[in-house]
Amino acid sequence: MADYDALKAKIPGEDTGIEVKHTICAICSPAPHCGLTCLVKDSKVIKVEGWKEHPDSNGALCTKGLSNKEFLYREDRILYPMRRVGERGEGKFERISWEEAYAEIAQKLNGIKAQYGADKVAFYSGYNKWYRSMLARFAHSFGSQSYGTEHSSCFASGLMAWQCATGMEMGMNLMAKLFIGWAANGYYSMYKLPMGIEKLKKLTGMKYIVVDPRITPAARRFADLHLRPRLGTDGALALTMANQLIQNGWIDKEYIDKHVHGFEQYAESVKEYTLEKGEELTGVPAADIWKAVEMIRDAQTMSISESSAPLAHHHNGMQNYRCIMSLLAITGNIGTPGGQNPSEGSFSERTTGYETHEREFMFETYPENVDKAVGADVHPLWYELRKDMQANDLAQNILNQDEKSIRALYAHGMNYRMFAEDGKVLEAFKKLDFFVDVDLFMTDSAKWADIVLPCCTSMERSEFKGYPGAHIMYTKPVVEPLGESKRDVDIITELANVMKLDDPLLCSGYENCVRHILRDLPVDLDMVMASDDVVKVEGVSVKDGKWYMENGWRTPTGKIELYSEVIGAHPEWGLNPLPSYTPPINPDPEKWPFMLCSGARLPNVLHSRLHGSPWQRSLLPDPTVEMHPADCEKLGIEMGDDVEIITSIGSLKFKANPTHTVKEGQLFVYHGYPERDINSIIPYREICDPYSGYPAYRSVYCTVRRAD
Numbered sequence: 001m002a003d004y005d006a007l008k009a010k011i012p013g014e015d016t017g018i019e020v021k022h023t024i025c026a027i028c029s030p031a032p033h034c035g036l037t038c039l040v041k042d043s044k045v046i047k048v049e050g051w052k053e054h055p056d057s058n059g060a061l062c063t064k065g066l067s068n069k070e071f072l073y074r075e076d077r078i079l080y081p082m083r084r085v086g087e088r089g090e091g092k093f094e095r096i097s098w099e100e101a102y103a104e105i106a107q108k109l110n111g112i113k114a115q116y117g118a119d120k121v122a123f124y125s126g127y128n129k130w131y132r133s134m135l136a137r138f139a140h141s142f143g144s145q146s147y148g149t150e151h152s153s154c155f156a157s158g159l160m161a162w163q164c165a166t167g168m169e170m171g172m173n174l175m176a177k178l179f180i181g182w183a184a185n186g187y188y189s190m191y192k193l194p195m196g197i198e199k200l201k202k203l204t205g206m207k208y209i210v211v212d213p214r215i216t217p218a219a220r221r222f223a224d225l226h227l228r229p230r231l232g233t234d235g236a237l238a239l240t241m242a243n244q245l246i247q248n249g250w251i252d253k254e255y256i257d258k259h260v261h262g263f264e265q266y267a268e269s270v271k272e273y274t275l276e277k278g279e280e281l282t283g284v285p286a287a288d289i290w291k292a293v294e295m296i297r298d299a300q301t302m303s304i305s306e307s308s309a310p311l312a313h314h315h316n317g318m319q320n321y322r323c324i325m326s327l328l329a330i331t332g333n334i335g336t337p338g339g340q341n342p343s344e345g346s347f348s349e350r351t352t353g354y355e356t357h358e359r360e361f362m363f364e365t366y367p368e369n370v371d372k373a374v375g376a377d378v379h380p381l382w383y384e385l386r387k388d389m390q391a392n393d394l395a396q397n398i399l400n401q402d403e404k405s406i407r408a409l410y411a412h413g414m415n416y417r418m419f420a421e422d423g424k425v426l427e428a429f430k431k432l433d434f435f436v437d438v439d440l441f442m443t444d445s446a447k448w449a450d451i452v453l454p455c456c457t458s459m460e461r462s463e464f465k466g467y468p469g470a471h472i473m474y475t476k477p478v479v480e481p482l483g484e485s486k487r488d489v490d491i492i493t494e495l496a497n498v499m500k501l502d503d504p505l506l507c508s509g510y511e512n513c514v515r516h517i518l519r520d521l522p523v524d525l526d527m528v529m530a531s532d533d534v535v536k537v538e539g540v541s542v543k544d545g546k547w548y549m550e551n552g553w554r555t556p557t558g559k560i561e562l563y564s565e566v567i568g569a570h571p572e573w574g575l576n577p578l579p580s581y582t583p584p585i586n587p588d589p590e591k592w593p594f595m596l597c598s599g600a601r602l603p604n605v606l607h608s609r610l611h612g613s614p615w616q617r618s619l620l621p622d623p624t625v626e627m628h629p630a631d632c633e634k635l636g637i638e639m640g641d642d643v644e645i646i647t648s649i650g651s652l653k654f655k656a657n658p659t660h661t662v663k664e665g666q667l668f669v670y671h672g673y674p675e676r677d678i679n680s681i682i683p684y685r686e687i688c689d690p691y692s693g694y695p696a697y698r699s700v701y702c703t704v705r706r707a708d
């Protein structure tokens with residue numbers, strides 16, 4: 001009988017009172033945002049499953065997606081607006097009303113604007129994407145260029161490389177004969193990619209090369225060739241391949257003559273990358289590099305997946321991408337069928353297949369005659385291409401305490417632990433005149449804020465969401481927002497109204513703004529809003545690679561630029577206009593014999609989000625360091641021992657996990673464990689990427705020893 005009740009309790013219907021409702025998972029990046037089926041009883045979500053009819057995810061969910069219920073009901077959800085009453089960081093707050101909160105924020109931010117200028121207020125968003133165009137416009141209409149996001153460490157570096165090459169974002173192509181997963185282990189980070197590759201390998205015989213120092217499921221399951229370079233040496237690997245292709249004439253000369261700018265200088269500059277030198281720099285056997293070159297020669301078409309993080313998180317990060325992209329340029333695989341092509345337009349950072357006015361919406365109120373965005377002076381290429389704040393430079397800007405220093409921070413989802421050398425971020429928080437944080441949870445960062453505002457999850461809100469294949473959806477809440485929490489977008493527009501921002505469009509609210517952004521879309525948005533399903537937009541088309549090949553790319557020369565004219569025009573920046581390689585920084589390899597990679601993705605957690613959910617945490621409870629058994633033996637370290645990792649700025653203890661999946665001389669640890677915050681011992685400025693300003697989270701010189 002008990003079993004029967006349990007079973008019955010999960011069956012939707014009148015007698016059980018269980019309703020079936022649909023929404024989307026927003027725990028990870030917008031790239032998947034898989035469909036969720038929620039079973040709801042007594043206004044509570046009691047179970048989540050994959051939504052079978054969802055046209056993009058088709059019922060699939062990963063470990064993180066399956067934890068949406070735990071995420072929604074995490075014990076530290078913030079339920080009411082709060083005002084700090086204790087010291088910064090102490091975590092003592094009092095409940096206030098939304099009216100009080102808005103009035104205080106408006107008075108403080110408008111006060112700083114009147115006294116020091118609007119450009120002394122910075123606006124920031126963590127990993128969440130859906131409200132960003134509203135937040136950017138909010139910052140700009142307020143009068144500040146210093147709007148910055150987690151893109152300061154993610155995705156935008158690769159985008160900058162494509163901006164240099166073609167002036168636009170480019171998507172990978174799974175219809176290529178050869179696909180290279182360059183630093184890609186989608187089984188943990190984005191399940192759809194490896195599922196697609198597995199299918200196509202069977203269907204079309206596509207060849208697959210994995211480039212990853214570790215042995216991963218992606219490499220083990222179906223790579224035809226696995227190259228294992230040392231951390232951060234990918235640029236050297238790509239240039240070595242390029243040199244072999246050029247020397248042997250296995251390039252597309254006609255295509256290069258017609259469409260590529262700077263080939264002669266490039267060919268000259270890669271001459272030094274012989275197979276022997278390639279092996280020496282990367283640790284990949286020359287014979288394996290040669291095998292890859294032969295596979296490129298034999299493939300008529302090639303596409304490369306360039307992850308947003310592992311290639312970027314090095315001193316040579318953005319240039320690593322450029323070196324890799326140059327392989328596509330010299331083999332005629334940009335803008336051609338089967339090669340890399342412009343990605344089909346984006347809405348809320350998700351490629352959709354239709355063009356929108358989102359960028360115009362974000363930038364039409366961009367203020368010109370104010371201080372440039374934070375970071376513009378330190379990382380000028382970032383500013384030139386992105387026009388927003390390089391958030392990694394924010395802490396130093398505040399700590400400088402000069403006339404350019406930011407005095408107030410308004411953030412949605414601030415997580416100080418994402419930044420390298422994050423102790424400095426806490427020091428900077430102390431110096432702020434005023435700090436607002438909007439989050440779901442009372443995080444360790446929110447505890448430093450003066451006002452904390454509660455937002456709600458994807459299960460408690462409505463939002464417009466685009467999917468590839470020209471799909472669009474307006475989601476519906478499956479439960480009421482917990483406590484007095486609100487949608488991020490409503491917080492932004494309500495505050496804009498109280499602040500009397502001179503921006504009627506922004507002040508008119510989210511739905512109205514999205515209507516403005518999507519005004520040319522041939523679909524009835526009232527119908528989309530009324531529908532519970534994902535709607536297909538008929539009759540839209542965007543320009544493909546062919547169009548740009550015929551009409552010119554969005555670069556100064558109109559060609560695919562191997563020699564970047566944008567960089568070349570600024571010799572004072574000291575950056576190389578050609579794709580180039582510089583090794584990870586290590587001032588004394590004898591003293592620091594190891595390289596640390598922090599942050600390869602774990603399947604069960606995402607950044608700071610799920611370590612606090614008991615069952616997610618139970619899957620990998622201890623912060624561990626993976627190291628090669630030979631290194632362990634040399635240092636007398638055994639499985640489960642406490643070991644100390646020492647960098648130039650500090651040390652931390654982890655549990656040892658000896659494994660052959662990593663290379664000798666390398667350590668792999670995972671970020672996000674609050675009690676073992678690896679970013680507290682990762683130096684920033686000294687080893688960062690001068691092109692993008694990204695931290696070198698994945699090639700940190702260090703040493704390790706058994707802890708007593």
Ligand SMILES: Nc1nc2c(c(=O)[nH]1)N[C@H]1C(S)=C(S)[C@@H](COP(=O)(O)OP(=O)(O)OC[C@H]3O[C@@H](n4cnc5c(=O)[nH]c(N)nc54)[C@H](O)[C@@H]3O)O[C@H]1N2
Pocket residue numbers: 125126127128150153154155308309313412413414415416417418419438439440441443455456457488598599600606607608609671678679697
């Ligand atoms: N060592 C190391 N550090 C890294 C990386 C690495 O590989 N290694 N990776 C970097 C990369 S690629 C990234 S993307 C960043 C990610 O780093 P963050 O952007 O900091 O990511 P999260 O911690 O997931 O999210 C930030 C905050 O957003 C809150 N949040 C969640 N949903 C919402 C919402 O709907 N609204 C609001 N307002 N807040 C919400 C979360 O509770 C959290 O406090 O980390 C970077 N840091």
Ligand SMILES: Nc1nc2c(c(=O)[nH]1)N[C@H]1C(S)=C(S)[C@@H](COP(=O)(O)OP(=O)(O)OC[C@H]3O[C@@H](n4cnc5c(=O)[nH]c(N)nc54)[C@H](O)[C@@H]3O)O[C@H]1N2
Pocket residue numbers: 028029064154155182183184185186188189190211212213214216229230231232233234307308309310311597599600601602603604605606607698
């Ligand atoms: N489960 C889970 N999924 C996530 C996230 C998460 O936190 N958890 N985060 C999301 C975010 S913000 C991002 S940016 C993406 C990242 O997505 P991915 O880039 O796919 O994920 P990673 O696991 O960080 O890196 C992929 C592989 O790169 C390898 N790698 C590390 N350093 C190097 C290097 O120097 N060269 C080469 N060739 N390979 C290297 C690692 O060994 C790893 O196997 O994942 C997203 N998805």
Ligand SMILES: [Mo]
Pocket residue numbers: 153154155308309
């Ligand atoms: Mo990321």
